[in-house]
Amino acid sequence: MTVVRPESAVRALSWPAARDLAGRSARPLPPAGLPLSEALGCRLAAPLRALVAVPGADVAAMDGYAVAGAPPWQVVGRVLAGGVPYEAALRAGEAVEIATGAPVPPGAESVLPYEQASRTSGGLGRAGVPAPSDSERTGPPASEGLGRAGASASGGLDQVEGEIEAGRHIRRRGEDIAEGAVVLGAGAVVTPVVVGLAAALGHDVLTVRPMPSVAVLVTGDEVVDHGLPGPGRVRDAIGPFLPGLVAWAGGRLASHARLPDGAAALHAALSALAPPSHPEKNPPPAMSSPREGAPPREEPRLPHEESRQDLRTPEGGGVEVVVVCGASSRGPADHLRGVLGELGAEVLVDGVAVRPGHPQLLARLPGGTLVVGLPGNPFAALAAAMTLLVPVLRGFGGAGSRRESSALAGPVRAHERDTRLVPVLRSGRGAIPAGHDRPGSLWGAALAEALAVVPPGWSGEQVELIELPTGG
Numbered sequence: 241m242t243v244v245r246p247e248s249a250v251r252a253l254s255w256p257a258a259r260d261l262a263g264r265s266a267r268p269l270p271p272a273g274l275p276l277s278e279a280l281g282c283r284l285a286a287p288l289r290a291l292v293a294v295p296g297a298d299v300a301a302m303d304g305y306a307v308a309g310a311p312p313w314q315v316v317g318r319v320l321a322g323g324v325p326y327e328a329a330l331r332a333g334e335a336v337e338i339a340t341g342a343p344v345p346p347g348a349e350s351v352l353p354y355e356q357a358s359r360t361s362g363g364l365g366r367a368g369v370p371a372p373s374d375s376e377r378t379g380p381p382a383s384e385g386l387g388r389a390g391a392s393a394s395g396g397l398d399q400v401e402g403e404i405e406a407g408r409h410i411r412r413r414g415e416d417i418a419e420g421a422v423v424l425g426a427g428a429v430v431t432p433v434v435v436g437l438a439a440a441l442g443h444d445v446l447t448v449r450p451m452p453s454v455a456v457l458v459t460g461d462e463v464v465d466h467g468l469p470g471p472g473r474v475r476d477a478i479g480p481f482l483p484g485l486v487a488w489a490g491g492r493l494a495s496h497a498r499l500p501d502g503a504a505a506l507h508a509a510l511s512a513l514a515p516p517s518h519p520e521k522n523p524p525p526a527m528s529s530p531r532e533g534a535p536p537r538e539e540p541r542l543p544h545e546e547s548r549q550d551l552r553t554p555e556g557g558g559v560e561v562v563v564v565c566g567a568s569s570r571g572p573a574d575h576l577r578g579v580l581g582e583l584g585a586e587v588l589v590d591g592v593a594v595r596p597g598h599p600q601l602l603a604r605l606p607g608g609t610l611v612v613g614l615p616g617n618p619f620a621a622l623a624a625a626m627t628l629l630v631p632v633l634r635g636f637g638g639a640g641s642r643r644e645s646s647a648l649a650g651p652v653r654a655h656e657r658d659t660r661l662v663p664v665l666r667s668g669r670g671a672i673p674a675g676h677d678r679p680g681s682l683w684g685a686a687l688a689e690a691l692a693v694v695p696p697g698w699s700g701e702q703v704e705l706i707e708l709p710t711g712g
């Protein structure tokens with residue numbers, strides 16, 4: 241089958257054009273309801289509302305005594321958080337011993353913390369000591385003098401005194417968050433804190449934009465994935481960085497496989513990972529529409545999208561993105577272009593005018609799955625992943641990216657035709673090149689915080705920095 245190449249993909253694209261096209265190649269996935277733990281890292285597709293008020297009732301903010309009226313108060317009961325509430329109305333001159341978070345009885349005007357309370361036993365006179373618990377009750381006495389919490393051995397009720405401020409240490413229902421309040425808007429990232437907030441507000445499932453699922457295929461007969469590489473062998477340095485990079489960029493790693501060199505294995509793997517053809521899914525981007533910084537697009541749900549979950553098998557079937565490492569150049573073992581042609585893929589980017597990483601590819605299979613081809617040299621692969629893969633994954637999430645620029649404080653040699661991506665560290669003077677930036681080595685990138693984007697023919701002006709996943 242013929243590979244379809246739009247005019248723009250015939251020659252190596254400029255680096256900014258390739259990055260922008262990659263971002264526009266992906267469309268935010270249709271909203272889905274995911275359990276809280278699976279929603280982590282996704283963006284909300286609908287505003288997050290409080291299903292319950294916080295707090296859910298008028299509760300004590302301190303351990304002590306809920307009191308009504310003026311002191312002294314007689315201790316008529318005890319309420320613990322999660323225990324049986326004291327349901328009767330507190331009368332003036334009465335107190336209920338109470339734990340933080342426990343609902344205050346109706347009629348309670350404030351809570352007196354233990355530290356400010358002076359407690360006297362009904363008969364023996366103990367100050368500031370919690371009442372014995374063997375006669376706890378949850379309402380007023382059935383008859384005066386019987387079964388009263390805080391009653392001393394001699395039968396009288398304990399008394400408590402202290403200075404109170406009206407309304408003090410009672411958290412009123414809905415005081416923190418009113419029931420029904422919108423606490424976060426659509427588009428907010430579900431961070432660990434947001435998961436906690438959503439749980440507090442009664443949610444088990446969140447409506448989010450699901451993360452795109454990503455399959456990784458590492459090619460190369462010479463590549464080994466553990467131990468010391470023997471003669472003619474090289475240790476895989478790309479497969480190991482991709483899971484972290486994918487997660488950082490908002491993707492979900494669905495599968496990770498090693499492939500021998502050869503078109504047949506690559507053909508079989510790509511066929512297995514690509515879902516059946518859906519022409520509407522991920523249609524080609526409009527070449528001129530700006531995407532960076534745009535809010536997530538709310539698209540109506542198409543009938544075929546309902547079955548998207550079914551396409552996602554644990555084995556990685558029906559993924560949104562396949563990353564192929566190696567095989568992207570033009571050597572005898574570089575089969576990616578040929579296989580993409582056999583599969584009827586549309587090649588969107590075929591080479592980028594960038595150093596390192598120019599033999600990189602972006603293509604769309606007929607079912608909509610995007611294929612990103614990374615070169616085999618590890619730093620070239622990282623540079624290519626930052627150019628194509630990261631913008632693709634961010635595009636699925638509907639996220640624009642923050643742009644940072646900086647002066648360069650160190651010697652950098654511009655290329656006459658190609659953009660250079662240079663590992664740098666930030667400093668007060670500007671970005672300092674980290675060095676050690678040969679295409680075959682990740683050393684410089686491991687030292688760096690960002691890649692400086694040095695345009696062709698650069699002559700000293702500020703440059704864009706693209707953030708590397710530093711984990712700090």
Ligand SMILES: Nc1nc2c(c(=O)[nH]1)N[C@H]1C(S)=C(S)[C@@H](COP(=O)(O)OP(=O)(O)OC[C@H]3O[C@@H](n4cnc5c(N)ncnc54)[C@H](O)[C@@H]3O)O[C@H]1N2
Nearest residue numbers: 460474475476477478566567568569574614615616617620
């Ligand atoms: N005639 C041309 N030859 C090459 C060109 C070109 O434009 N024309 N480009 C060069 C550049 S630049 C790069 S980068 C490489 C990219 O080649 P491939 O993507 O096909 O990758 P391989 O040939 O398989 O490997 C290149 C190099 O990297 C090592 N390698 C491969 N996979 C891994 C891995 N997972 N981890 C670590 N190292 C890996 C491999 O052993 C080779 O040394 O093509 C140039 N040639």
Ligand code: MOO
Nearest residue numbers: 596597598620679
């Ligand atoms: O992608 Mo290659 O040099 O640019 O290693």
